[in-house]
Structures are given as structure tokens and as C-alpha cells.
């Protein structure tokens with residue numbers, strides 16, 4: 454029997470190990486917040502150096518994990534395979550039977566005119582009026598579909614799902630070339646899909662549609678639904694995807710869901726999955742940059758403004774949508790429960806509401822930075838590959854920055870000085 458703590462210390466240089474270690478030691482959120490600060494400070498002290506082949510021993514390790522790590526990995530992947538075998542069974546346990554294919558072929562979405570007569574409705578601004586009038590419309594026809602994506606059992610271990618809009622083809626291109634590349638890492642097969650709606654009014658719809666169809670013929674990785682791609686309609690992407698996943702991808706154990714403008718350290722992500730599988734903590738897995746006790750924003754200028762008429766409490770814990778990881782079990786439960794939750798204009802919060810109904814608290818993981826540090830563009834951390842190397846998700850990069858940082862982080866010659874071990 455190996456002592457898991459010893460194994461972990463052996464490979465503490467691996468970022469995920471360090472992060473996991475942090476999270477494991479201090480479970481409560483307050484502590485986690487102060488650890489974030491400590492961690493950021495530690496990162497400041499890291500230096501960017503190149504590997505000196507003369508340095509021996511454990512001063513600088515260019516390969517982070519020892520033999521313990523590789524043996525653990527083999528075990529993990531077996532467990533993932535096991536998990537995928539049992540998937541078919543629990544599908545039957547939740548919810549009503551799913552159709553064999555996407556069966557929504559017509560837009561059935563007329564305004565709910567009974568709402569119009571209500572006093573609170575008249576106080577809303579036009580954007581929210583539009584939202585509440587169509588709030589009951591959930592599922593839309595598909596313009597581009599890929600039923601074959603995860604049809605073959607065991608073909609996909611991690612499905613990377615990226616929210617994008619039709620005109621951002623350069624972002625999709627950057628994602629395909631970097632973290633969203635379809636590949637196998639440490640035995641886990643990764644496949645990628647982009648989620649799109651149709652162009653919002655005022656855009657050159659016909660040409661954009663022709664372009665995206667061409668793009669999809671080239672890459673075969675776009676799911677498109679026939680609803681307008683507006684900010685308030687992002688929740689439609691959420692529910693239509695959950696339904697799609699339940700129809701077509703019952704054999705996929707993990708989903709990583711992200712935006713098209715984030716940096717994702719795919720290897721660290723795979724590593725994290727490995728840990729969780731090894732410890733049998735993968736089943737109810739949903740983690741990322743959890744936000745607790747948030748209040749709805751009442752500033753009319755904000756994109757996230759929500760009138761009191763629509764929501765008048767604190768939000769349940771929810772995941773910052775920049776990127777999060779979940780197991781297929783959670784995705785399935787989310788789909789079932791989502792059908793009884795009224796749509797909410799902010800998609801991240803909507804998922805939080807569904808999780809609350811399931812009594813699942815999304816786990817805060819410090820390696821997911823969908824807010825925060827990166828926003829202050831002056832901080833040197835933004836240009837520091839070692840900073841990125843230790844994380845899993847970092848928010849808001851333009852395609853060029855993403856490609857550049859990806860290349861730096863992949864560079865084998867980049868060695869980040871050892872971090873202080875906290876135990």
C-alpha cells in the first residue's frame with residue numbers, strides 16, 4: 454500500500470498536485486480565499502529560468518513526476534474505463550427516455566402574451582421584455598449537428614465544449630490549435646465541439662452562415678442551433694447542449710466546458726481528472742471558479758444587470774463560466790433538473806440554480822481563474838508562463854496571446870523554480 458500523502462509529496466512539483474494539496478488541506482472557502490493570496494504571492498517569487506543540464510538532484514526537476522505518478526496514471530485510466538462501462542446503466546435511472554436523435558425540427562416559440570398584461574412586465578426594459586416573453590422556449594432545431602462525435606463507446610474521455618459565436622472564427626481557430634486540439638493525453642482521448650446559435654439581427658446573416666458551414670465541413674466540430682446568439686440566449690446554449698449530450702454522448706465520462714477566449718492547460722486538466730478518478734471522487738465532480746453568495750447586479754450600465762422584478766435574492770453558488778469541469782453523471786442530473794428550472798438570462802447562474810436544486814455545491818478549485826488577477830492588465834503575471842503553467846483555466850486572452858502563451862508553456866526548456874511546499 455502506498456501512502457497517498459507520500460505519493461503526493463513525491464510529485465509536488467506538478468501543479469495539480471500542489472493545487473490539490475491546497476484544496477485538500479483547507480476545505481472551507483474563507484481559507485481558500487486567503488490561500489489564493491498566498492499562492493499568488495508564491496507565484497511572484499517564481500523565476501523563469503531555462504534548464505541547466507548540470508544541475509542535479511532535486512534542485513530543479515524538468516520532469517515533474519516520478520514513477521509514482523506514472524503508475525498512478527495507469528490505474529486512473531483503467532478506472533475511467535471502468536466508469537465508462539457502468540455509464541449505460543445509470544442513464545436509465547434518471548429522467549424520461551431520450552429520443553435516439555435530435556427531434557426538434559420546428560421553432561415552436563411564440564410570445565407568452567399573458568405576461569404582457571402584468572404590471573411588473575411593463576416596468577422592464579425592452580431587453581428583459583424580450584427575454585421574459587420567450588422564456589418558455591427551450592429547445593430549438595439544429596442547423597449543424599454531429600451525431601457521430603461520440604457515438605463509438607470509449608472514443609472520447611473528455612469532451613471539450615466551447616461556447617462561441619458565429620463571427621469569432623479566429624478564436625475557434627486558436628482553440629483548435631492549442632488547448633482544444635483533438636488528441637490523446639496520458640491515455641485520455643479529447644474531442645472538441647463548439648456551440649453556436651445564429652447571427653444576431655443586424656449582422657450579415659447569410660454570408661456568416663455560409664462561412665460557418667464551410668468551417669464545419671473542414672473541421673466537423675460545430676453544433677449550431679436555430680436561435681439568435683444574444684447574451685440573454687446563452688442559457689439556451691446550456692440547455693440545448695445538455696439535452697444533446699444526453700442523446701448522443703452517454704459514453705463520455707467528462708465534460709470540460711469553456712469560453713473561446715480562455716487559456717486552458719490541458720495536461721493539468723487531465724492530471725486533475727486522474728487524481729479524482731483514483732480517489733473515487735469523480736462521480737459527482739463539478740468544479741471550477743465557484744462564486745459564493747453573489748448578489749444580482751443592479752447597475753443598469755452592467756451587462757449583468759438584473760432588475761429586482763426578475764430576481765431578488767442572493768445567487769446560489771455558481772461556476773464562473775470561463776471554464777469548468779464536470780462528470781457525465783452530473784451533466785445528466787443537470788439536464789433532468791434543468792427542465793424544471795425557469796430559464797434565467799445569465800447562463801452561469803442558471804446552472805447554479807440547477808445545482809442548488811440537486812443539492813450539489815460546485816467545488817472551488819484554485820487552478821481555475823476565470824476572474825481576478827488577469828483583469829488587471831498591468832500585472833506581470835499576465836505575461837509569466839510559469840503562472841500559466843500552474844493553472845488550468847485563465848480567462849480573457851485574444852487569439853494571439855493565447856497562441857503565444859500556449860507555445861511558451863509547452864516549451865520543454867521552460868523550467869519553473871520550485872515552489873515552497875506547504876504541508
Ligand SMILES: *[C@@H]1O[C@H](CO)[C@@H](O)[C@H](O)[C@H]1NC(C)=O
Nearest residue numbers: 528529530531532533535536
Ligand atoms: C473495474 O471493474 C472490475 C469489475 O467490475 C473490478 O474488478 C476492477 O477492480 C475495476 N478496476 C478499477 C481500476 O476500478
Ligand SMILES: *[C@@H]1O[C@H](CO)[C@@H](O)[C@H](O)[C@H]1NC(C)=O
Nearest residue numbers: 565566567568571588589590
Ligand atoms: C405564460 O405566463 C404565465 C404568467 O407568468 C404563466 O403562468 C404561463 O405558464 C406562461 N405560459 C407558458 C406557455 O409558459
Ligand SMILES: *[C@@H]1O[C@H](CO)[C@@H](O)[C@H](O)[C@H]1NC(C)=O
Nearest residue numbers: 554599600601602604605606
Ligand atoms: C452509432 O453507432 C451505432 C452502432 O455502433 C449505429 O447503429 C448508429 O447508426 C450510429 N449512429 C450514428 C448517428 O452514427
Ligand SMILES: *[C@@H]1O[C@H](CO)[C@@H](O)[C@H](O)[C@H]1NC(C)=O
Nearest residue numbers: 583584679680681683685686
Ligand atoms: C433568443 O432567440 C430566439 C430565437 O431566435 C429569439 O426569438 C429571441 O428574441 C431571443 N431572445 C433574446 C432575449 O435575445
